[in-house]
Amino acid sequence: MRLLAPALLIVLVFTGTAHAEPRLASKGPYSEASVGATGFIGTSGEYSHPGPAFGLRAGVDVFSWFSLGALLAMEVHEANVPPPPEGEYFQLYQGGADGRISIPIGWVNLFGDGGVGLARISTNVLEKVDVLEPGEHYSPYFAAGGGLEYQLGNRHYASGVAVQWQLLPAFAASQTLGARVYLRYTY
Amino acid sequence: MSIRLAWLSAVWLLALGCTDDPVYVDSPTAIEVTDVAGSNTGSLLLPIRLEKPDEMERRAALATDLGVMVPFVTRDDLELSVEWTVKNLSDMDGVARVQMNGANEWFGYNPAVFVVDAEDEDAPPPLAGDVPLEVAAGAEVSGVFREDELAEAALDLELITRGGVTPFRALLDDDDGLDEFDAAGTPVPSKAFASLVRIDMILIADQHMVLEYAVRARDHRDPALLHDDLMAAPPEELQPLAPAEYQPAAP
Numbered sequence: 001m002r003l004l005a006p007a008l009l010i011v012l013v014f015t016g017t018a019h020a021e022p023r024l025a026s027k028g029p030y031s032e033a034s035v036g037a038t039g040f041i042g043t044s045g046e047y048s049h050p051g052p053a054f055g056l057r058a059g060v061d062v063f064s065w066f067s068l069g070a071l072l073a074m075e076v077h078e079a080n081v082p083p084p085p086e087g088e089y090f091q092l093y094q095g096g097a098d099g100r101i102s103i104p105i106g107w108v109n110l111f112g113d114g115g116v117g118l119a120r121i122s123t124n125v126l127e128k129v130d131v132l133e134p135g136e137h138y139s140p141y142f143a144a145g146g147g148l149e150y151q152l153g154n155r156h157y158a159s160g161v162a163v164q165w166q167l168l169p170a171f172a173a174s175q176t177l178g179a180r181v182y183l184r185y186t187y
Numbered sequence: 188m189s190i191r192l193a194w195l196s197a198v199w200l201l202a203l204g205c206t207d208d209p210v211y212v213d214s215p216t217a218i219e220v221t222d223v224a225g226s227n228t229g230s231l232l233l234p235i236r237l238e239k240p241d242e243m244e245r246r247a248a249l250a251t252d253l254g255v256m257v258p259f260v261t262r263d264d265l266e267l268s269v270e271w272t273v274k275n276l277s278d279m280d281g282v283a284r285v286q287m288n289g290a291n292e293w294f295g296y297n298p299a300v301f302v303v304d305a306e307d308e309d310a311p312p313p314l315a316g317d318v319p320l321e322v323a324a325g326a327e328v329s330g331v332f333r334e335d336e337l338a339e340a341a342l343d344l345e346l347i348t349r350g351g352v353t354p355f356r357a358l359l360d361d362d363d364g365l366d367e368f369d370a371a372g373t374p375v376p377s378k379a380f381a382s383l384v385r386i387d388m389i390l391i392a393d394q395h396m397v398l399e400y401a402v403r404a405r406d407h408r409d410p411a412l413l414h415d416d417l418m419a420a421p422p423e424e425l426q427p428l429a430p431a432e433y434q435p436a437a438p
Contacts, residue, residue, distance in 0.1 A: 023321075083270070085270040088211075088403075122208040123210065123211065124210055128211070128401075136420075167214045
């Protein structure tokens with residue numbers, strides 16, 4: 001609920017400007033940096049706490065409404081397994097590709113995205129609760145999400161908020177749900 | 188330019204993040220004390236992979252060069268810590284003590300063998316632990332033997348065994364900054380200090396209690412010394428390590 005209220009406020013602010021004239025926005029290669037929070041959901045959610053997430057994207061706007069990109073991301077979680085061990089952290093590193101479809105509404109882009117890639121978990125701390133098999137560190141991942149992007153006055157810059165769901169089939173089909181804010185620079 | 192730098196930094200940080208990540212080796216069984224004022228012991232031999240021929244050659248060359256035995260698993264290779272939890276399964280408050288001993292690839296430490304006259308002498312202390320813990324009925328207490336404590340324990344074991352130092356002196360002195368020790372007239376440099384490869388945990392309790400523990404290892408060797416499958420590794424893929432219990436020379 002605490003997260004929902006600011007998100008709704010942002011939506012209201014953006015939709016309030018939706019009838020405005022579209023702003024000039026660069027199209028082409030872009031870079032994007034994001035920070036946010038992610039947590040495991042479902043059964044795996046019992047075994048770790050939500051944690052910070054950081055991401056870097058780069059790609060190209062293939063059309064005005066469609067872009068392709070590559071992603072490097074990292075999440076940090078505190079494990080919540082029956083002790084011992086206790087209070088241990090693990091990281092989830094991800095690298096992959098994603099595609100994004102945008103619908104421009106004034107100064108705002110409403111978008112949906114999806115991606116695939118490879119994730120690496122830094123430790124075997126979740127092996128104890130059967131999320132990992134012995135020796136298992138990698139899983140493919142499938143991601144889907146969406147968000148709102150606000151075109152700033154400078155044609156190169158846009159910022160946005162997004163949510164993303166992820167499935168990690170090799171890690172006992174674990175799922176994560178995250179939210180992020182980002183800044184995008186289009187060349 | 189700054190964007191490119193940010194990307195390069197991110198890739199570098201991700202690569203750096205993947206190095207020396209900790210590995211957790213769970214104890215095969217819990218250690219249970221059911222008798223009042225009883226004790227019980229459990230051991231965990233780390234699943235070390237087989238030594239490769241080139242590693243064997245390098246180790247033999249170093250041993251010849253230094254004139255001392257050089258272990259396959261050195262203290263610099265592994266940073267170990269032990270996390271443990273004691274659960275009081277009884278309906279009475281109790282006191283527990285958790286002790287840790289261990290072995291390197293040559294020798295194990297058992298304080299009891301240093302006692303010549305059981306009536307007049309106390310056994311030397313364990314390599315780590317032995318602090319009384321109050322554990323309420325049905326409650327649990329967790330703790331950790333830190334990396335620096337296990338590094339000190341590994342060195343203490345070397346001093347007691349190859350160095351011929353008495354356990355009291357080795358365990359009560361702070362030897363953390365020691366660069367070398369004397370083994371029968373030959374200096375043993377720190378790069379030839381052996382790591383612990385076996386962890387012996389002892390639970391002493393006055394109520395029905397259970398000790399569970401896990402070894403956390405940061406493995407600096409490339410390729411890693413710990414087998415990928417850890418305790419699930421096939422025995423034939425593990426280095427045969429059979430440390431002997433160290434026996435002090437007769438007085």
